[in-house]
Amino acid sequence: MLRRIYRCVVRVHPPGFRKRFGDEMLSIFDHAKGRLSTFRLLMDSILSLIRQWTLRPEFWNESVSAPAPEDALDGIPSFCTLTPFRPRATAVIPGLILTMAVFSLTCVAIKYSWIRVLHVRIPEVQFEAPQWIPPNGRPADLPDRTTEPVQDRSKHRQCTCTNR
Amino acid sequence: MEGDPHFFLPLSPATLHILLSLAGEDLHGYGIMQEVARQSEGKYRLGPGTLYDNLQKLIQREWVEELGRRAGDEDPRRRYYRLTLTGQGVLEAEIARLTEVVREARSRLQIARPSTAKPRRA
Numbered sequence: 001m002l003r004r005i006y007r008c009v010v011r012v013h014p015p016g017f018r019k020r021f022g023d024e025m026l027s028i029f030d031h032a033k034g035r036l037s038t039f040r041l042l043m044d045s046i047l048s049l050i051r052q053w054t055l056r057p058e059f060w061n062e063s064v065s066a067p068a069p070e071d072a073l074d075g076i077p078s079f080c081t082l083t084p085f086r087p088r089a090t091a092v093i094p095g096l097i098l099t100m101a102v103f104s105l106t107c108v109a110i111k112y113s114w115i116r117v118l119h120v121r122i123p124e125v126q127f128e129a130p131q132w133i134p135p136n137g138r139p140a141d142l143p144d145r146t147t148e149p150v151q152d153r154s155k156h157r158q159c160t161c162t163n164r
Numbered sequence: 165m166e167g168d169p170h171f172f173l174p175l176s177p178a179t180l181h182i183l184l185s186l187a188g189e190d191l192h193g194y195g196i197m198q199e200v201a202r203q204s205e206g207k208y209r210l211g212p213g214t215l216y217d218n219l220q221k222l223i224q225r226e227w228v229e230e231l232g233r234r235a236g237d238e239d240p241r242r243r244y245y246r247l248t249l250t251g252q253g254v255l256e257a258e259i260a261r262l263t264e265v266v267r268e269a270r271s272r273l274q275i276a277r278p279s280t281a282k283p284r285r286a
Contacts (some may be wrong), residue, residue, distance in 0.1 A: 021193075024192070024243060028194050028214070047211075051217060065177045
């Protein structure tokens with residue numbers, strides 16, 4: 001039970017510290033004998049957790065083993081094209097809150113937009129169905145538009161798109 | 165300025181004990197804890213949290229280097245650490261400082277000893 005708690009405490013340490021020393025801390029815990037000493041180790045890990053998150057921000061995202069730039073086989077040095085930039089955890093939380101606030105405002109703005117409030121009607125755009133021309137068809141085979149009955153002209157004004 | 169070992173003095177007790185324990189031989193974390201307890205006759209005990217917090221700092225300063233795991237070790241999770249030349253220089257500077265403190269303290273105590281004696285009545 002205590003080991004499980006200890007493991008959880010080690011797991012919530014900053015990633016850089018956990019990856020580097022987590023296994024060794026567990027190894028030391030496994031070698032501890034007696035309930036009192038394991039309890040002491042648990043207390044020590046809790047203190048360590050607080051210390052790492054509050055006093056050691058420079059080690060939060062430290063990589064496990066920073067690889068040195070290696071020379072390629074032909075003697076030409078390889079270059080790192082991407083910097084290992086990661087935003088700070090403290091910057092992520094306000095960013096998340098801000099994103100959620102903007103998203104909520106956008107949703108509200110869409111739902112209660114001025115168009116709806118002012119009852120402005122946006123004309124609907126309709127497209128004509130594509131006409132099918134037989135392979136050996138002639139233009140004469142097409143329906144004569146001049147003989148079509150004149151319909152509501154206002155509708156035609158709205159829809160001006162034709163497929164050619 | 166930071167190249168001068170005296171810039172980092174005085175060392176904290178944990179740092180001093182870790183450097184001192186690594187001065188003899190390369191050790192893993194658990195070995196350092198046991199060695200510190202032995203050096204201080206059980207009066208000073210390092211927890212793993214304090215130990216690795218200090219080791220992290222010492223590795224960054226290049227006073228200690230990580231050697232990695234050793235094949236055939238009792239526990240394959242253990243990693244070994246070694247004192248670097250820079251670390252040795254800092255440790256020597258700290259020991260010289262402490263020696264000076266002890267010498268000064270002894271001389272002062274010798275001067276102060278007669279005054280603590282009870283005054284004789286005439």
